[in-house]
Amino acid sequence: MALRDRRSECEALDRSLKAVRSGESRALVVRGEPGVGKTALLEYLVERASGCRVARAAGVQSEMELPFAGLHQLCSPMLDQLAHLPGPQRDALATTFGLSNGDPPGRLLVGLAVLGLLAEVAREQPLVCVVDDVQWLDRASAQALMFAARRLGAESVAMIFASREPGEEQESDEEESTGLQELVVGGLPDEDARALLGSALPGPVDARVLDRIVGEARGNPLALLELPRGLTPAELAGGFGLPTTMALPKRIEESFRRQLAPLPADSRELLVIAAAEPLGDPVLIWRAAQWLGIGHEAAAPAVAAGLIEIAAQVRFRHPLLRSAVHRAAGVEEWQYAHRALAEAIDPDTDPDRRAWHRAQAAAGPDEDVAAELERSAGRAQSRGGRTAAAAFLERATHLTLQPQRRAERALAAAQAKHQAGAPDTALELLSAASAGPLDPLQRGRLELLRAQIAFTVSRGRDAPPLLLRAAKQLEPLDVRLARETYLDALDAAIFAGPLAGCNGLQETAAAARSAPPSQRPPRAADLLLDGLAVGYTDGFAAGIPTLKRALVAFRSPDLPEEEGLRWLWLTCRIARALWDEEAWEAIVTRFLQLARETGALSVLSLALSARTIAHVFAGELDAAEALGDELHGVTEATGSPFVPYGGLMLAAWRGREEAATDLIDTVLDEAVSRGEGLGLTVTGLATAVLNNGFGRYEEAMVAAERAGEHPEELNASTAWALVELVEAATRIGMPERADDALQQIAKSTGASGTDWGLGIEARCRALTSDGYAAERAYREAIERLGRTRVRGELARGHLLYGEWLRREGRRLDARVQLRTAYEMFTAMGMEAFARRAERELGATGETIRRRPAETGGELTAQEAQVARLVREGLTNPEIGARLFISPRTVEYHLHKIFGKLNITSRRQLRR
Known part of the structure; x- marks a missing residue:
């Protein structure tokens, strides 16, 4: 194909083909205004892709509301490779493509499954995926394809997308292609x-x-x-x-419309049918044409004019021509085309697409079509298509005339849109539902959904009062749902924290305490609600017995998945507040495993953050850091903002000042803007840890006081901040302030009765004591913390004891403790605390002999992650799923790891 002045663009595409043929992967977005030559460049690429398998898809405006329509185009011919994928990925694609029923797969799992499928296809020969008109892809397909494209490694796959410039009639989510290399195509000289x-x-x-x-x-x-x-x-x-005032794409489209005018009426009608059928299936198009009485001879004028090509697939000369046909057709003509297509589709083999065409053909409200769409929504839900169900239900709402039925369908559509991650549309549908006659329970569910959307969009101050109001409405209607809503309100109030308003958390707890009693025996969620309500109103100790029972219940293997996904994040916080590190470890492990297995993206980011913090306190900083890529992948896949509390605590304990400071500023700005008061506490805590590590006790004191301004006995972050405050205050000569903080700490640690809590209390007591009492407290702290997994706190116990011994003039004894602290901090990667221990050792007269740096066989960050997961016993597909890369890329990394470490097997690596 001859292209004028496109040498640099062609060379870029040629480089992508060369890389793919050599075993690498490439992803590229070809971007430019309509008509600038993007499609011609894609055709050039296809023509040059000899020896490669080519897969094609294109976004179509009329299919934008049908989830995974674009993915069907690209991946349907590849489904013979489905059996080679890991079970969860295979099941996710099988339900997505309607091959089997199953639980709704998360978008993350679908994207990972697409990556795995492309990698499997490319095992036979290099694969080139060409996707045109990305701006018109349905969002679900765009997310899955872009997710896969961002994670290509060593699969021999090229993914080339063509999209318009941002803002030019963009209809799909423009952020989907963020992060991919771009090739911008401009006009000709x-x-x-x-x-x-x-x-x-x-x-x-x-x-x-x-x-x-x-x-x-x-x-x-x-x-x-x-x-x-x-x-x-x-x-x-x-x-x-x-006219010079008409935008160029419109003028090109107008030119196409002028070319349509001379055609015979039946030829134009045939083009309308082809424009309404996005897959370009000639059999279906001819069947629909026949239903309208249009014969095969109608195609000749359009083909002769070069407007359309009919072969194995029906293709327009340019996507704008399809758009021109659409706009040129009258409303009735467009509806007739959809009606004909609906009649041409077999209701047994493709009932949902038939229902969609019937809906597009409806001239007004139509209960029969609305009911069919409702059945399609049910089928979509059964095979995991939450987004599809939402689209069907929304259209069904618009086609419903009877007010009560319309309100019910609008409420169901709003729920589906919320689950599908479309809060704005969900709120619009809620407005429609609220205008109709709803019974009291439906009205209560409407208010609950409105509050849940507010909490999802902004985990801040607005959600708790909305949830409380919904819970109150539900009390006489559905006790179980009312109690769950009260627990939601407490969860939201904990997030809002000091920004929830005057006594917001206590007021929420008081309201929750008035909730109707639970059924017997109580569920885990019931125990959690009752324990929190009592603990926040009557004090920490009063709530402990019930909260401990809740922790046991949430660790039960019989815990329902839904209950776990909904409440395990809050349960992790309670385990930390009770200083129960054993329960914390078990619950956070269960939470992350459940979120991963179910593909529940809405909570996976919370689970990863909770797991990161648990790793940090266990001194497993490398493991915590390894979760960063996974968390980034999840937030990328969901497209929703997430405050990186786990990453913030990791940076603070690492002692990486620049990274920690940047994160602190980011988290603080985002938390304040959303009214998420939890962010104030966590940033204050992280700042205090960071400055105590560097020995900047005045700054640590200010930060710790900021974090503890609103002391809540069931808030672990506040308690941890008070611990930092004790250390900083004793170092700058403020013993009274340290004593006050110690008394607040002792309320929770004493009531908890755990080695972690009592060990921390002993360490703080040692800092505020003198002589024999101080030494006895330091020894108790080290003994108790030594029986726990909180290795960072244990190392700090050795450091503080060593510093005290040095000031007491006991240099030899101090060296033992300081050397232990230094070695522990160094092994864990806690750089600031390690330097502090090193300085103290130097003050005793001991010099640290540093090991020479190893440079020859250092692993990259991702290679280190792969090696760690191999040591844990994971297979290549399991590692790929964990790190969001394909099994072939895992193989590639393993080959490099073996070479760098001079080994030849996984067994050697595990040793």
Whole structure:
């Protein structure tokens, strides 16, 4: 294919093909205005892809509301490789493509399954995936394909996307392609533009007219070729009079519409059917045409005019031509086309697409079609299509005339839209539902959903009062749902923290305590609600017995998945507040495992953050850091913001000042803007840890006081901040402030009765004591903390004891403790605390002998993650699922790891 002045663009595509043929992968977005030549470049790539398998798809405006429509186009021919995928991925794609029923797969799991499928196909020969008109892809397909593209490694896969410039009639989520390399296609230079225009003109043209056409086309090849079509010789000779106020894509489309005008009526009608059928299935199109009485001869004029090509697939000359056909058709003509397609589709083999075409054909409310869409929504839910169900239910709502039925469907559609991650549309549907006659329980569910959306969008101050109001409405209607809503309100109030308003958390707890009693025996969630309500109203100790029972219940293997996904995050916080590190470890492990296995993206980010913090306190900083890529992948996949509390605590304990400071600023800004008061506490705590590590006790004191301004006995972050405050206050000569903080700490640690809590209390007591009492407390702290997994706190116990011994003049004894602390901090990667221990050792007269740096066989960050997971016993597919890469990329990393470490097997690596 001859392309004018596209040498650099062609070279970029050639480089992608070369890389893929050599075993690498590439992802590229070809971006530019409509008609600039993106599709021509894709055709150039396809023609050059000899020896590669080519898969194609294109976004279609009429399919944007049908989830995974684009993915069907690209991946349906590859489903013979489905059996080679790991079970969860295989099941996710099987339910997505309607091959089997199953639980709704999360978007993350679908994206990972697409990556795995592409990698499997590429095992046979390099794979080139070409996706045109990305701006018109349905969001679910765009998310899955872009997710896969961002994680390509060593699979021999190229994914080339063509999309319009941002803002140019963009209808899909423009953020989906963020992070991919871009190839921006501009207009042709003046000389090439004139040459291309000359090839399209039927004869001589006045020079001024030529200048006008070239100037208005701005080098756009499609405009240069299409704008002159349909103009009479007189128009070309006498002056080019197209309106200058019309945007270029509209003017190109208008040119296409002029080319449609001379066609016979049945030819135009055939084009309308083809435009309404996005898959380009010629059998289906001809069947629909026959239903309208259109014969095969209708195609000849359109084919002769070069508007359409009919072969194994029906294709328009350009996507804008499909759009022009759509716009040129009258409303009735478009509805007839959809009606014909619905009649042509077998209701047994593809009932959902048939229902969708029937819905598009409906001229007004139609209960029969709405009911069919409702059944399609049920089928979509059964095979995991939450987004599809939401689209079907929304359309069903619009087609429903009877007010009560319309309100019910709007409420169901809003629930589905919320689950599908479309809160704005969900709120619009809630407004429609609220206008209709709902019974009291439906009205209560409506208010609950409105509050849940507020909590999802912004985990801040607005959600708790909304949830409390919903819970109160539900009390006489559904006791179980009311109690769950009260627990939701407490969860939201904990997030809002000090920004929840005056006594917001206590007021919420008081309201929750008035909830109707639970059924017997109480569920885990019931125990959690009762324990929190009592603990926040009557004090920490009063709530402990019930909260401990709740921790046991949430660790039960019989805990329902839904209950675990909904409440395990809050349960992790309670385990920390009770200083129960054994329960914390068990619950956070269960939470993360459940979130991963179910693909529940809405909570997976919370589970990863909770697991990160648990790793940090266990001194497993490398393991904590390894979760960062996974967390980034989840937030990328969901497209929703998430405050990186786990990453913040990791950076603070690492002692990486620049990274920690940047995160502190980011978290603080985001938390304040959303009214998420938890962020104030966590940033204050992280700042205090960071400054105590560096020995900057005045700064640590200020930060710790900020974090403890609103002491809540069931808030672990506040308690931890008070621990930092004790250390900082004793170092800067403020013993009274340290004593006050110790008394607050002792309320929870004493009531908990755990080695972790009592060990921390002993360490703080040692800091505020002198002589024998201090030494006895230091020894108790080290003994108790030594029986726990909180290795960082144990190392700090050795450090503080060593510092005290040095000040007491006992250098030899101090060296033992300081050396232990230094070695522990160094092994864990706690750099600031390690340097502090090193300085103290130097003050005793001991010099640290540093090990020479190893440089030859260092692993990259991802190689280190792969090696760690191999040591844990995970298979390549399991590692790929954990790190969001394909098993082939895992193989590639393992090959490099073996070479760097001079080993030959996984067994050696595990040793």
